[in-house]
Amino acid sequence: MHISANDPARKSFVHVPENSDFPIQNLPFGIFHTANNTTPRVGVALGESVIDLAALAALGYFNDLGLDLAVFTSETLNAMMRYGKSGTRAIRNRLADLFDAANQDLQGNKEHVEQVVLSQADCVMHLPVQIGDYTDFYSSREHATNVGSLFRDPANALFPNWLHLPVGYHGRSSSIIISGTPIHRPKGQQKPDDADPVFGPSKLVDFELEMGFFTYEGKPMGESITTEEAEDYIFGMCLFNDWSARDIQKWEYVPLGPFLAKNFASTMSPWIVTLDALEPFKVASPEQDPTPLDYLKFEGDKSYDINISMSIAPENGEDTVVCNSNFKFMYWTMVQQLAHHTVNGCNVRSGDLMASGTISGPTEDSYGSMLELTWRGSKPLTMKDGTERKFIQDNDTVTMRGYAEKDGIRVGFGEAAGKILPAK
């Protein structure tokens, strides 16, 4: 077939409910297993189904792509990602054609269809990538301004470097978990005003509304990736809730940055939406003034119009959406982040994760953390059950959702949910 995998006219013979995050134009990658076959393997979401790529490969549907088919029975996507953009693009394009309603190649073989199309309800999702290094940026101007206003000085909210470079720092890979994994409230040192530090459960557990991107294997150490090349090194994106303990953070973070306040957990969505699938949703990012240095300049639209929200559900209670933001509010783009990260010769590897930092929008209901939404606890939010929240309480479930929509096509990310259990 010679039509784009993203063509809005494509329909799949696999049922896709209205408003599904996973039409045939999406085809995001993940790792799953089933009760019948407990081997973790590569899958792709389509409607309410999971396509079993290991089964498709075993049936010969990828034979001409020149891939080692063992990559589909790997516990992570890293092996598949080592084929780079051309490799993963070829796989996605093949899937778009195979599952197109107009194509009988697979559709015509009911036995094969049964083997490869599984119900999402029967699939247990795994953390899809062995994450080597995790970097967190701080690229939302509204967020940096809000935090600067709250903790320092509203008149000088942004630090001098902020408009000149995408500020970032290294985070913790070991505690990145998949949606649905519960988290114990972290304990740590906090410093009451005018008293010695004390130890105990954090009282100010917060979410951070972020999105992350995964890299392909980059260039050797000592070389850099330009903004022009950067998209070739980005596999895809996920939802990312970078849990934070504000009281621990406040006491520990000067001068070397957040540490225990962040590294107890970060929750990601199970499906990685490829940059290819997001291509139709490209939009301009905010104008940059001052003009950045040459190595940070780029041409064309490099942001994406992705609606993202966070909601809180008390134990056995209903979800209350507490913020609606959008990825397009990000001041620094992913291509700038990757160019900056490697400009000193730092190497990136297949499976490295870079997150956006909290994405706050211009309006008060688009702020990406409780810290900002409640303005440091001074304006509590009211849940549907009438209870109030300044920060996250024990047994609250916090759920991030996200999707892009255009021309009647909705390409979504599913959700990244986590429940805060009491401290151990």
Added chain:
Amino acid sequence: MHISANDPARKSFVHVPENSDFPIQNLPFGIFHTANNTTPRVGVALGESVIDLAALAALGYFNDLGLDLAVFTSETLNAMMRYGKSGTRAIRNRLADLFDAANQDLQGNKEHVEQVVLSQADCVMHLPVQIGDYTDFYSSREHATNVGSLFRDPANALFPNWLHLPVGYHGRSSSIIISGTPIHRPKGQQKPDDADPVFGPSKLVDFELEMGFFTYEGKPMGESITTEEAEDYIFGMCLFNDWSARDIQKWEYVPLGPFLAKNFASTMSPWIVTLDALEPFKVASPEQDPTPLDYLKFEGDKSYDINISMSIAPENGEDTVVCNSNFKFMYWTMVQQLAHHTVNGCNVRSGDLMASGTISGPTEDSYGSMLELTWRGSKPLTMKDGTERKFIQDNDTVTMRGYAEKDGIRVGFGEAAGKILPAK
């Protein structure tokens, strides 16, 4: 045999030159290959030899230890380390006995000895561990005081949190390299006083004299490792030069910490000296005032008397030792660092690396960085060839060395060397 692997009376039938870092009381682990057998595999240093553990395993010398012998033909030590302290201790004890001059088990079989005892000169060393997460602490009081005095206020050099917790932050794993790997001078943004930021090669490349420790697999996420348990989760130590670009650092590091200033490279020594081998060199760490919170308290001596030095050699020139420090100067101990790191439930994995931060001593010649040694460039150091150094110049080779010595036994770390090439 029933004598300790550390017994000073032990001699090996393998020749160990005087002042070797690697007597039979050491037996540090690494990964190597040879021209004859290019499979990376586990080795142990002994004198000027490398013991091939894969060969020993194949000959049956580990058969009764209950280990999967495939761990010795792994590209990294991670698989072996998954057996925990009891596993690696059993291997080291077995080696101490097998290579003891008083034992004929191996010594008596010349053919076996030839197969397992290789010349270090014939071995190419590899990065020994697949490092999951790398954490850098900031645990030398003298270093933190010097940096605080240089960049802020000598009267208030330490930040308020410094004496209450071991300040740490996450670093970059991907760019940790083995001794001997050259590094290109990093490029990045620098901010001249009263001018806009500029882009170019760093002018202030520095070393940081550190030591690192590797963890075994820790407890599940949400649980903590106490100071009392911590040693059971520490495999061993290495030399660690955490290269830094001071001009990049100064502009980027507020408020989230160092990023590009550090993540272009860190150089480690190829051999990991076990905590078991260091046991005879235990000493007290500096008294802590104020008394730390309960979770940071510990009993007994938890530091080690390890001499560490850094030297600089210009291109084709002689080594000039520029600092002599000691691990025992560290204010916060490794057991406190690990307890702090996990007190919030953060999990550590087999192969995670935690570094000390720059270890400066009380005297000016024991400072662990050029920043401190030259007092920000104001007191240049003179090399043996008469040239001066404020920071590291292109084509300089910087070499870290370290050893512990007591009762006539020297347990050393070899070296961690790196040459700074011109910027690309």
